[in-house]
């Protein structure tokens with residue numbers, strides 16, 4: 001698929017599976033796609049918020065993974081980033097930080113969790129526990145976490161295959177492999 005096309009992908013309103021096919025069919029890692037369709041939220045704009053969080057985490061000296069919780073209409077409920085290093089808290093992942101910052105919600109049925117990296121088991125459990133129906137990941141090449149498990153359990157997964165997300169984390173892992181291994185629970 002050519003990468004130079006700046007045309008947003010327009011998909012039929014009800015074709016969630018088609019959307020997944022479209023995304024999984026993009027094998028070119030240089031491709032950053034923008035999806036703007038009326039029935040689907042603007043996933044790239046949502047990911048940009050998570051990416052900002054990841055960059056902020058890096059500036060603070062932490063693991064650059066960011067996340068945000070939105071309503072499907074694009075309303076931002078909460079945003080956050082991994083604070084393992086900053087807070088000396090191994091349970092402060094990007095997803096949990098965003099989730100906590102969103103505060104109590106009556107329902108998660110119309111929410112979208114966006115994260116720069118595929119979620120670990122712990123955060124996958126959070127998505128499942130609270131019934132967050134849609135998960136947008138910046139990338140899943142660096143780490144797959146519980147992505148397949150979530151997919152099998154009915155969570156809609158959108159993998160944006162973002163080179164920006166991959167590069168940001170990749171540089172950090174190269175510079176501080178021991179902190180990364182600690183973060184994913186590897187000895």
Ligand SMILES: [Zn+2]
Pocket residue numbers: 093094095119120121122123124
């Ligand atoms: Zn996690």
